[in-house]
Amino acid sequence: MDQLLQQVLQVITQRHAEASSTGVTPSSEAIAAADNFVSLHGHLDQHGLGTSATLAALLEKVAPALIGGQAGPRYFGFVTGGVTDAALLADLLVSSFDQNVQVHLPHVSIATTLEVAALDMAADLMHIDSRTIFTGKTLTTGATASNVLGLATGREAVGLSVMGPDFSVADYGFAGFKVIVLHASGHASIAKAAAIVGIGRKNCVDLADEPNSPHFDIARLESLLRKSKDEKTGVIIVISSGEVNSGAQTRNVPEIRALADTYDAWIHMDAAFGAFAPSTESHNLHLADSITSDAHKWLNVPYDCGLFYTKRRDLLFQSVAPMFDVKGQGPAYLQSNSTRDGEQQQQLQQLGQDIMSPLMVGIENSRRFRALPLYASLLALGRDGYEQIFEANVFFANKVAAWMEASPDYILLNGNMERGSDELVSSIVLFCASDSNSGGFNTKTDGNERLLQSLNDSREMYVTGTKWAGKGAIRLAVSNWRTGAGEKDAEGEETDFATVIRVLQRVMNTE
Numbered sequence: 001m002d003q004l005l006q007q008v009l010q011v012i013t014q015r016h017a018e019a020s021s022t023g024v025t026p027s028s029e030a031i032a033a034a035d036n037f038v039s040l041h042g043h044l045d046q047h048g049l050g051t052s053a054t055l056a057a058l059l060e061k062v063a064p065a066l067i068g069g070q071a072g073p074r075y076f077g078f079v080t081g082g083v084t085d086a087a088l089l090a091d092l093l094v095s096s097f098d099q100n101v102q103v104h105l106p107h108v109s110i111a112t113t114l115e116v117a118a119l120d121m122a123a124d125l126m127h128i129d130s131r132t133i134f135t136g137k138t139l140t141t142g143a144t145a146s147n148v149l150g151l152a153t154g155r156e157a158v159g160l161s162v163m164g165p166d167f168s169v170a171d172y173g174f175a176g177f178k179v180i181v182l183h184a185s186g187h188a189s190i191a192k193a194a195a196i197v198g199i200g201r202k203n204c205v206d207l208a209d210e211p212n213s214p215h216f217d218i219a220r221l222e223s224l225l226r227k228s229k230d231e232k233t234g235v236i237i238v239i240s241s242g243e244v245n246s247g248a249q250t251r252n253v254p255e256i257r258a259l260a261d262t263y264d265a266w267i268h269m270d271a272a273f274g275a276f277a278p279s280t281e282s283h284n285l286h287l288a289d290s291i292t293s294d295a296h297k298w299l300n301v302p303y304d305c306g307l308f309y310t311k312r313r314d315l316l317f318q319s320v321a322p323m324f325d326v327k328g329q330g331p332a333y334l335q336s337n338s339t340r341d342g343e344q345q346q347q348l349q350q351l352g353q354d355i356m357s358p359l360m361v362g363i364e365n366s367r368r369f370r371a372l373p374l375y376a377s378l379l380a381l382g383r384d385g386y387e388q389i390f391e392a393n394v395f396f397a398n399k400v401a402a403w404m405e406a407s408p409d410y411i412l413l414n415g416n417m418e419r420g421s422d423e424l425v426s427s428i429v430l431f432c433a434s435d436s437n438s439g440g441f442n443t444k445t446d447g448n449e450r451l452l453q454s455l456n457d458s459r460e461m462y463v464t465g466t467k468w469a470g471k472g473a474i475r476l477a478v479s480n481w482r483t484g485a486g487e488k489d490a491e492g493e494e495t496d497f498a499t500v501i502r503v504l505q506r507v508m509n510t511e
């Protein structure tokens with residue numbers, strides 16, 4: 001085993017050193033070879049290969065067929081982030097220790113205490129207070145799971161305000177109670193969460209003021225809130241803080257908060273990556289009842305690690321506690337009869353420091369120690385280190401966006417956002433080929449798909465396609481800690497920016 005461990009460490013060391021120079025995506029030959037291997041070894045053998053031969057197969061057959069650059073600086077698909085150095089080292093330890101972080105046993109393991117510290121530190125970075133206000137908090141498998149928790153907790157809250165103090169969907173099911181989710185171009189995972197918690201996809205209503213916009217049509221929002229109150233329908237408002245295509249932040253959040261208070265609606269904010277956007281405006285995260293964010297995106301810790309916070313720890317517990325009868329079973333201060341009044345809320349807030357067993361406030365029972373890489377990364381980088389990453393990423397995206405604005409071959413689709421006046425975009429560059437582009441990518445036919453394919457065939461960068469205003473578009477999302485770092489004073493080697501521009505030019509035959 002000693003030698004095999006050394007071998008793995010060597011591979012990791014080499015990958016770390018070459019993160020910027022290797023092909024982003026695998027060759028088709030590598031995929032074919034791996035396919036072949038997996039189809040040959042897709043049934044359980046009577047006798048195993050043994051550890052050594054297995055490692056050899058992983059390194060020779062499987063690894064070359066993975067997206068080698070997914071954790072690197074020129075993978076711009078989705079919003080994936082990478083892995084900071086501290087997070088990588090910590091993650092290796094996690095697999096070795098194999099802690100199961102489900103029950104708070106402070107005298108047996110520090111794991112749960114450390115998880116709460118990591119959650120509080122991430123909240124510090126987001127400028128929200130999870131020590132005394134957002135005391136319901138847990139690490140999840142990702143933003144989707146956090147959205148499930150947000151809708152589940154919101155569902156309990158609106159059930160109480162509409163149906164009365166003894167009503168609980170978690171206890172009795174919906175029993176005729178209807179809940180709707182009002183959003184503005186919400187992420188698809190909101191529909192998934194609505195499906196899972198029993199609200200139903202068809203009860204999600206898009207109130208965007210125009211297609212793809214994260215801004216609400218406030219008049220429609222208010223009229224639906226009023227109608228719902230009359231009809232005794234519960235309402236959860238989902239605000240996407242960071243629309244996935246453009247990175248745009250929702251407007252009028254204080255006004256939406258005031259409406260939610262008037263009509264007893266719950267506000268869930270999906271700030272998977274937007275929570276960390278360096279912005280001149282406040283994100284208004286503190287105005288939410290529950291918040292989703294992701295650590296495996298812009299915080300650059302390994303998959304999978306999502307963040308969830310809510311001001312109603314009592315209702316989070318009520319929503320997910322693994323017991324057949326929650327009444328009287330939880331910690332004394334969480335018992336359900338008294339959890340529903342203001343006094344109990346106050347008491348809960350005073351007890352904000354108390355740590356609950358993660359299985360009482362999250363989806364899973366058994367859980368990975370995903371807190372350790374997050375904790376290590378926050379510890380290593382501090383606020384300054386992280387803010388430098390966010391700023392370098394936005395700087396990089398703006399440099400690409402500015403180049404596109406000046407290019408006759410491309411159209412920047414998310415320019416001139418209402419951010420700082422000298423900034424074009426957030427961390428996402430949304431674009432398509434111009435009508436007169438020199439590469440012949442006619443957007444009226446299959447031009448967008450061909451452009452996407454050509455860019456990715458370079459294997460020097462990776463971007464993903466999307467739909468924008470009914471047409472095909474391409475999204476270049478910058479979220480890796482290496483991207484843009486040192487871009488300002490790079491000399492000698494080709495920078496990531498220069499590589500990206502070269503690829504953008506080459507596909508247009510203008511290199």
Ligand SMILES: *Cc1c(COP(=O)(O)O)cnc(C)c1O
Binds near residue numbers: 142144145242306
């Ligand atoms: C990525 C993303 C999600 C889904 O996150 P996962 O971590 O993939 O589950 C949800 N909402 C928004 C706004 C996102 O960007």
